[in-house]
Amino acid sequence: MSQALNGIQPGTNASGSRTNRQFRLKNRPETRMDADTFELATVPVPALKEGQALIRTCLLSLDPTNRIWVADVDQYMPPVQIGEVMRGLGIGQVVESKHPNFQPGQLVTGPVGWQDYNVTDGKEDWPFSPLPQVPIAPEDLAGAAGMTGLTAYFGVFEVAKLKAGETMVVSAAAGAVGSIVGQLGKITGCRVVGIAGSDEKCRWLTDELGFDAAINYKSADWKQRLIDATPNGIDVNFENVGGEIMQFVFSRLNLRSRVALCGLISSYNDANDEKTKVSITNVLMKRVRVEGFIITDYFDKFAEGTMKLVGWISQGKIKTKSTIVEGLENAPDAVNQLFDGGNVGKLLVRVSDIQK
Ligand SMILES: NC(=O)c1ccc[n+]([C@@H]2O[C@H](COP(=O)([O-])OP(=O)(O)OC[C@H]3O[C@@H](n4cnc5c(N)ncnc54)[C@H](OP(=O)(O)O)[C@@H]3O)[C@@H](O)[C@H]2O)c1
Known part of the structure; x- marks a missing residue:
């Protein structure tokens, strides 16, 4: 028996039947993703x-x-294949169901893809799951208490094992992961220094999120400012x-410090760029523990992490920001905001409104 959610849906054609816009991978980009990377199909x-x-x-x-998923390189998931719908996580709403676990109107999180609609049998490798019924905005469940917030949470507490009184430096600090990392550092009782790409972002980090210092890496004297902001060296580099x-943060690492290696965004568009190479001599000299991690490693602890983050967000101990781009058609262009620094906090595309 099929149940349906009433109301006119986006992606409906003149005869009332539903159509699905899909961005499919057309070409693997050499550098940035651009108009030639995806093709739009309507089915x-x-x-x-x-x-x-x-x-x-x-x-x-x-x-x-x-950007990693569209590259044919060794990675933590199979690359998206040419012709496949672009992989993407997000929040969706069940509109019709012949599956006992999904009810019309229900909000779910999972592999929505770069498309209007998804037919699920609930058996994907990373399956759709109900969104928890909690008192925070859906945007935050897609970001600060979603995958990026969980990346911050497990990176700070499980990988870096941050302790009160330590100094932590986080790069891409005004982004989705970084802005949560820094606030988790303050909750833990640490000195937190952020590195970000504009004075405005740095002001947001110190004035609103409570970072102890924030350094614009585009300013000429940023290295001296990082030295000044870390008088006791660095215990944790996120x-x-x-x-x-x-490379420069590594030069300030303390004896037996830890690096939670979460991402290397400066090399994603050009892995051969010499500027992105890092020497690890100091890792040896300072006996540093560098640990790369991928959020999927913590799948079985997601519920615990989500509830912690939801608690802090709803108490105002973690402040959140999203940059929301309207319309699926803008996704291929908008994704480059991540590489140009156009976003503050979590970058999302609103593909359709949630129906009450
Ligand atoms: N390991 C995992 O499981 C996992 C999960 C999620 C994310 N990540 C990684 O975490 C990092 C942040 O991801 P996010 O989702 O939170 O993105 P984000 O920080 O919201 O956005 C990316 C930011 O990186 C900065 N950036 C881009 N290119 C740069 C460059 N060449 N040099 C310096 N800064 C640059 C930009 O800000 P500025 O204005 O400051 O330049 C941009 O806003 C990425 O490396 C991502 O791959 C890893």
């Missing part, structure tokens, strides 16, 4: 079979890892960028 939404549910995409998360920034 009918198939009728549901028993055991399936139809999910309309509401919020699509844009992530630096999108690394999101790599390249010259990571």
Whole structure:
């Protein structure tokens, strides 16, 4: 028996039947993703079979890892293949269901993809799951208490094992992961120094999020400012960028410090760029523990992490910001904000409104 959510949906054609816009991978980019990387196809939404549910995409998360997924390189998941719908996580709403676990109107999180609709049988490797019923905005469940917040949470507490009184430096500090990392550092009782790409972002970090210092890496004297901001050296580096920034942070690492190696965004568009290479001599001299991690490593602890983050967000101990781009059609262009520094906090595309 099929149940349906009433109301006119985006992605509906003149005859009332649903159509699905999909961005499919057309070409693997040499450097940046551009208009030639994806092609837009419009296909009918198939009728549901028993055991399936139809999910309309509401919020699509844009992530630096999108650039990794379109590259044919060794990575933590299979690359997206040419012709496949671009992979993307996000929040959707069930519009019709012939599956006992999905009810029309229900909000779910999972692999929505760069498309309007998804037919699910609930058996994906990373399956859709109900969004927790908690008192925070859906945008925050897609970011600060979603995958990027969880990356910050497990990176800070499980990988870096941050302790009160330590000094932590985080790069890409005004982004989705970095802005949460720094606030977790303050909650823990640490000195937190952020590195970000504009004075405005730095002011947000210190004045609103409570970072002890924030340094604009585009300013001529940023290295001296990082020295001044870390008088006792650095105990934990939460690394999101790599390249010259990571290299200089490494020169300030203390004996037996830790590096939570979360991302290397400066090299994603050009892995051969010499500027992104980092020497690890200091890792040896200072007996540093460098640990790379991928959030999927912590899948079985997501519920615990989500509830912690939701608690801090709802108490105002973690402040959040999202940069929301309207319309699926803008996703291929918007994703480059991540590489140009256009976003503050979590970058999302609103593909459709959530229906009450
Ligand atoms: N390991 C995992 O499981 C995992 C999960 C999620 C994310 N990550 C990684 O975490 C990092 C941050 O991801 P996010 O989702 O939170 O993105 P984000 O920080 O919201 O956005 C990326 C930011 O990086 C900065 N950036 C871009 N290119 C740069 C460069 N060449 N040099 C310095 N800064 C640069 C930009 O800010 P500025 O204005 O400051 O330049 C940009 O806003 C990425 O490396 C990502 O791959 C890893």
